[in-house]
Amino acid sequence: MRHWIFSCKKISLLISESMDRKLPLYRRLGIKLHLMMCYLCRRYKKQLLFIHSILQTERTIDEIDSASLSPEAREKIKKRLEQEKQ
Amino acid sequence: MTTGKGKETNPITWLEKYGDTLYRFARARVRDSFTAEDLVQETLLAAYRSRKKFSGRSTLKTWLIGILRHKIVDYYRKQKPEQGEENPDDFVYGSGNMFDAKEKWKVKPGDWGKDPENEYERKELMTMIHACLDEMPKKMSLAYTLRELQGVSTDELCELFQTRKNNCWVILYRARMLLRRCLEINWFQGPK
Numbered sequence: 001m002r003h004w005i006f007s008c009k010k011i012s013l014l015i016s017e018s019m020d021r022k023l024p025l026y027r028r029l030g031i032k033l034h035l036m037m038c039y040l041c042r043r044y045k046k047q048l049l050f051i052h053s054i055l056q057t058e059r060t061i062d063e064i065d066s067a068s069l070s071p072e073a074r075e076k077i078k079k080r081l082e083q084e085k086q
Numbered sequence: 087m088t089t090g091k092g093k094e095t096n097p098i099t100w101l102e103k104y105g106d107t108l109y110r111f112a113r114a115r116v117r118d119s120f121t122a123e124d125l126v127q128e129t130l131l132a133a134y135r136s137r138k139k140f141s142g143r144s145t146l147k148t149w150l151i152g153i154l155r156h157k158i159v160d161y162y163r164k165q166k167p168e169q170g171e172e173n174p175d176d177f178v179y180g181s182g183n184m185f186d187a188k189e190k191w192k193v194k195p196g197d198w199g200k201d202p203e204n205e206y207e208r209k210e211l212m213t214m215i216h217a218c219l220d221e222m223p224k225k226m227s228l229a230y231t232l233r234e235l236q237g238v239s240t241d242e243l244c245e246l247f248q249t250r251k252n253n254c255w256v257i258l259y260r261a262r263m264l265l266r267r268c269l270e271i272n273w274f275q276g277p278k
């Protein structure tokens with residue numbers, strides 16, 4: 001196997017890495033080329049992106065969720081702040 | 087410029103107005119409510135102590151959230167687990183065992199079918215994701231949670247773990263591999 005053709009193992013790392021930083025051009029091309037030929041890596045990529053998207057929605061849902069401080073916690077924090085003010 | 091509302095310096099008022107917002111923000115990033123409550127308290131205390139530094143350039147709310155973010159990072163930093171406690175490749179579906187000698191897929195990624203459509207299914211899937219994360223080596227799930235749930239940048243993450251960038255990406259990679267496989271086994275294939 002020639003060195004510029006990445007293996008599935010290498011591709012799996014590069015796909016993950018591409019979610020954390022912008023890869024250099026030759027690596028991006030290497031991924032593209034590999035994905036054209038390899039349905040398993042295509043699947044893998046799709047699945048990673050799917051998990052990522054689920055977690056992203058979780059983030060937004062949680063932030064607009066109706067969760068609120070319990071009255072007890074609120075009271076506790078209030079007391080602590082009043083202490084601090086004195 | 088900003089008078090009245092914008093310059094409100096009574097922390098009790100902050101609590102009343104932004105307590106829930108802060109709590110929700112924290113709750114989305116740490117997994118138990120007690121920790122989230124503590125973080126809200128610490129944030130309001132810290133904000134009160136440094137109230138003079140609030141310039142009014144941002145809104146009070148964003149200022150408070152900024153402080154909270156730091157508190158969360160601190161919280162995780164204190165939790166930093168021991169180095170090299172577990173070797174991820176020892177895991178049954180660690181990246182070490184997913185490929186053959188020629189670096190081709192040995193355990194082939196399966197067909198996951200349709201994405202979960204409704205809210206209920208997504209919630210269930212989220213529960214499974216958390217269960218999978220609990221099974222992972224601590225450091226890994228921590229790194230992954232910070233990156234994907236808190237949206238911490240990779241740079242900040244490397245700083246937190248005091249590790250080379252290369253290593254950071256590898257940690258996240260291994261976490262993704264483990265999580266992907268865990269979901270495949272426990273969610274997409276059964277147990278029926």
